[in-house]
Amino acid sequence: MWGLIHKLGSPKWFYQLSATLQPWCWGAAALLLLTGTLWGLVFAPADYQQGNSFRIIYVHVPAAFLAQSVFVFMAGAGLIHLVWKIKMADMAAAAMAPLGAAMTFVALFSGAVWGVPTWGTWWIWDARLTSMLILLFLYIGVIALRGAFARRDSGARAASVLAMVGVINIPIIKYSVDWWYTLHQPASFTLTSRPAMPVSMWLPLLIMVAGFYCFFIALTLMRTRSEILRREAHTQWVQTLVKESR
Amino acid sequence: MTPTRKRKLYVIVILLSLAAVAIGLTLYALRANINLFFSPVQIAQGEAPMERSIRAGGMVKPGSVSRDAESLNVAFTVTDYVDDLHVEYQGILPDLFREGQGVVVVGELQGDGHFRADKVLARHDENYMPPEVAQALEDAGYSPADFQAKADEVGPRRENRDDT
Numbered sequence: 001m002w003g004l005i006h007k008l009g010s011p012k013w014f015y016q017l018s019a020t021l022q023p024w025c026w027g028a029a030a031l032l033l034l035t036g037t038l039w040g041l042v043f044a045p046a047d048y049q050q051g052n053s054f055r056i057i058y059v060h061v062p063a064a065f066l067a068q069s070v071f072v073f074m075a076g077a078g079l080i081h082l083v084w085k086i087k088m089a090d091m092a093a094a095a096m097a098p099l100g101a102a103m104t105f106v107a108l109f110s111g112a113v114w115g116v117p118t119w120g121t122w123w124i125w126d127a128r129l130t131s132m133l134i135l136l137f138l139y140i141g142v143i144a145l146r147g148a149f150a151r152r153d154s155g156a157r158a159a160s161v162l163a164m165v166g167v168i169n170i171p172i173i174k175y176s177v178d179w180w181y182t183l184h185q186p187a188s189f190t191l192t193s194r195p196a197m198p199v200s201m202w203l204p205l206l207i208m209v210a211g212f213y214c215f216f217i218a219l220t221l222m223r224t225r226s227e228i229l230r231r232e233a234h235t236q237w238v239q240t241l242v243k244e245s246r
Numbered sequence: 247m248t249p250t251r252k253r254k255l256y257v258i259v260i261l262l263s264l265a266a267v268a269i270g271l272t273l274y275a276l277r278a279n280i281n282l283f284f285s286p287v288q289i290a291q292g293e294a295p296m297e298r299s300i301r302a303g304g305m306v307k308p309g310s311v312s313r314d315a316e317s318l319n320v321a322f323t324v325t326d327y328v329d330d331l332h333v334e335y336q337g338i339l340p341d342l343f344r345e346g347q348g349v350v351v352v353g354e355l356q357g358d359g360h361f362r363a364d365k366v367l368a369r370h371d372e373n374y375m376p377p378e379v380a381q382a383l384e385d386a387g388y389s390p391a392d393f394q395a396k397a398d399e400v401g402p403r404r405e406n407r408d409d410t
Contacts (some may be wrong), residue, residue, distance in 0.1 A: 054374060120366065124282070164258065175329070182282050183282055186371075197373065
């Protein structure tokens with residue numbers, strides 16, 4: 001177990017492992033996203049109240065799931081980087097941040113588009129929407145802080161600290177609909193009870209969520225690999241790699 | 247773990263807990279302001295300010311909606327099953343507006359206790375289901391509140407019936 005963790009901390013080893021993992025992640029992402037999109041947008045039944053606008057759920061919910069979990073992953077990587085000084089963790093965190101920000105934007109945008117036909121407004125300052133907007137700002141802050149220092153190590157440390165403090169926002173987003181009166185409805189999925197929709201609706205949604213995660217993993221591997229090459233350019237193994245590819 | 251790393255971990259944990267406590271206390275102090283709307287009970291108890299733009303929310307009481315035949319004026323009662331709030335509105339209602347539906351109304355509380363709305367927003371709950379299942383449930387005499395509890399039961403039964 002410890003051996004594996006130590007290996008994962010080595011950029012060279014990670015670079016080789018990710019080369020084999022990457023095609024599988026891309027394949028799974030393509031397959032799941034294609035199946036989920038077709039199933040959700042064409043074959044899943046419409047909702048009894050909202051009709052077809054309900055189908056926005058197949059983009060909105062996976063994006064919102066990912067937006068929140070990416071932040072937790074990023075904070076976890078930040079903790080590993082700060083305490084154990086594993087630079088691989090910081091490279092992964094740097095690779096993840098823009099993806100998380102993009103997912104947060106997708107969740108906010110699809111939510112606004114969904115809000116117009118159902119609620120009658122595209123934006124309202126309720127606790128769920130506002131805390132999600134704060135998440136977007138936190139992502140932007142983490143990305144900006146990383147770039148704001150002349151020394152890469154200082155930027156990485158500042159970004160890690162902000163990510164770890166910002167993770168407090170995640171439970172606030174999750175429970176905002178239970179703690180306060182909001183326009184946004186409570187969660188349809190909980191770990192403890194059945195989903196609040198029939199199988200014909202949640203199965204394509206589950207496939208979309210899995211597809212979004214595979215897509216995220218594939219993109220993170222890709223971005224982390226280029227980050228490794230950039231930071232390890234001075235090392236022997238990267239230079240051999242470059243020579244071989246010429 | 248080396249002592250330096252251990253110390254670093256402790257410092258981080260303490261910092262994070264302090265930040266969490268600070269944010270928790272802030273949210274606790276602001277708890278009334280973070281709520282999107284006043285409920286009819288809160289309005290009846292005089293917690294909402296008069297003649298200032300506020301939001302009120304609750305269920306549209308079944309049978310309370312009366313539309314003016316000549317204009318876009320509509321009046322309805324918003325209830326939280328404890329107290330009622332009489333709402334008057336002029337304009338177009340969202341598609342999801344119906345009796346028994348959750349709504350948030352934006353407007354001003356008038357001196358005589360009724361609410362003049364400038365905007366009506368519809369809420370919906372976390373339950374989704376195909377129209378046929380909803381229709382079958384309604385035909386069977388279930389109220390929307392029991393819909394979800396029964397949806398899984400009735401859905402497959404309907405499918406079986408279609409097959410035969």
